[in-house]
Amino acid sequence: MSSTIKFKLSFMMFLEFFIWGGWFVTLGTFLSKNLHATDFEMANVFSTQSLGAIIAPFIVGMIADRYFNAERILGVLHLVGAVLMYQMYGAADMSTFYPYVLAYMILYMPTLALASSVSFRQLTNPEKQFSGIRIWGTIGWIVAGLAISYIFRWDAAASEGALKNTFLMSGVASLVLGVFSFALPKTPPVKLDENEKPSFASIIGLDAIKLLKDKNFLIFFISSVLICIPLAFYYSNANLFLSEIGLENPTGKMTIGQASEVLFLLALPVFFTKFGFKKTILVGMLAWVIRYLLFAYGNAGELSFMLLIGIALHGICYDFFFVSGQIYTDSKAGVKYKSAAQGLITLATYGVGQLIGFWVASYVGDKYKELKATDMAAFWNHTWVVPAIIAAVVFFIFLALFKDEKIDSTNAAH
CATH class of the missing domain: 1.20.1250.20 (MFS general substrate transporter like domains)
Incomplete structure (x- = not known):
């Protein structure tokens, strides 16, 4: 190149x-x-x-x-x-x-x-x-x-x-x-033979729906949708939370999360190889629980370090769950359904999972809105405890129902 x-x-x-x-x-x-x-x-x-x-x-x-x-x-x-x-x-x-x-x-x-x-x-x-x-x-x-x-x-x-x-x-x-x-660089469409044209179902990932017959993949799929509910809390509330409790330069400090994403992305293959898929993804889920508890009980004063640690956990939260999940999906799909399977997971997480998550987050915010006017700290404590509980429930569901299996991680880049 x-x-x-x-x-x-x-x-x-x-x-x-x-x-x-x-x-x-x-x-x-x-x-x-x-x-x-x-x-x-x-x-x-x-x-x-x-x-x-x-x-x-x-x-x-x-x-x-x-x-x-x-x-x-x-x-x-x-x-x-x-x-x-x-x-x-x-x-x-x-x-x-x-x-x-x-x-x-x-x-x-x-x-x-x-x-x-x-x-x-x-x-x-x-x-x-x-x-x-x-x-x-x-x-x-x-x-x-x-x-x-x-x-x-x-x-x-x-x-x-x-x-x-x-x-x-x-x-x-x-x-x-x-x-x-x-x-x-010019990137023209790939020319396919008449009999190779992708079907409507394959384009949106529905061809891969038969993978859900595999109990392990079904548990992973449901867990992926559910974990996107607490993820949506972070996207919709984190900057507002840091701003309202008085943390200086909140947007700049949130970039610590992206920096940690780079570091943990480099560490993921080593962790994945040594501990396997199930333990890797459980660590990712547990990181969501810890992050939200840190947000719930930290503050912009003497406990601001708790907020910064919570932000820094983004690398583990995201990479250890979503990237390792892509590797798992790739390994389960087989050659024929690789693209369709990734499309199905993307549709389920960024589409359905986060859509539910944003509405749950708004419901929680509306439920405690009267508290916000009188006690800002208590309002945010209640707001962050909810996704921590949801993430903990998903953690235990996955721990109990997903059977550990050996994963081929040679296709990690995709």
Whole structure:
């Protein structure tokens, strides 16, 4: 792979995740402080990510994979996304904001698969080369968070209302990536024989549904959906929580989570090989329980270290469950259903699981909202104990029902 192509792919990944990290992390705080959204209105907005994840396979599988160059669709989606970001920047209330964020997420979520598709088609040895490209996405997310907290200070208490500028920043980045995408290596659709055209069911992962006949895979599948409920609490509440209890530069500090993600991603193959799949995924589940208990009982003063440890656990929470889960799914699917199986898991977790999670989070927030006005610390304590309990229940279900089995981890890169 030439250095020019490597640079282009790395820059594409940097911008792809800079855009997402540039507004999504602070979204809960923006909705609460700028648009004065209710808990159910916030759930509606966060659910757009899940709706986008559910619709994404149709856009990528039925259009991008069959009719148009992936890099051109990537460019068009980000150019339209830049316009929608500008509209979100100017929105003054929820009724104006929601249609734009819904349209944006339906267009953005497919770009995650498109960016990976463009990369994989250019790599001569994806297993070894892709991580070096993908890591620039994590760096982009980190840079966006650091810029918000330490350069622009938009999430500072004194900058009331300034968080709307995150949409302008992400919109500019989306515009740049939209234009830059047309300079990416050409990635035309793969031509298939007439009898090889993918079915509608295979595109959205339904071909892999027969894997659920395997009791172990069924337990894993159900656990994957359930663990996304506490995950949704983190996405919708973490930044708002850190901001409301007075932790300085919350968005910048949350980038510790992405840094730990990189470190634990490197440690995962060693842990996976030594301890096996079941123990690895149980550690990931247990990390969710510990993280939320740290959030529940920490504070922005003398116990702020508890909050920082909770943020730093993101690497274990995410990598040890979701990445090891992808490896497990890949090993169970077999050659014929590899893509379909990953599609099914993605649809179940980012789609159905988080959709349920965002609504559960909003229900909990609404249930304790009266407490928030009188005792902020007690409100957040109650809010974080709930996902800790849910994660603990999932942990014990998986521990009791999943039978340990040997997993082939040679396909870990995918």
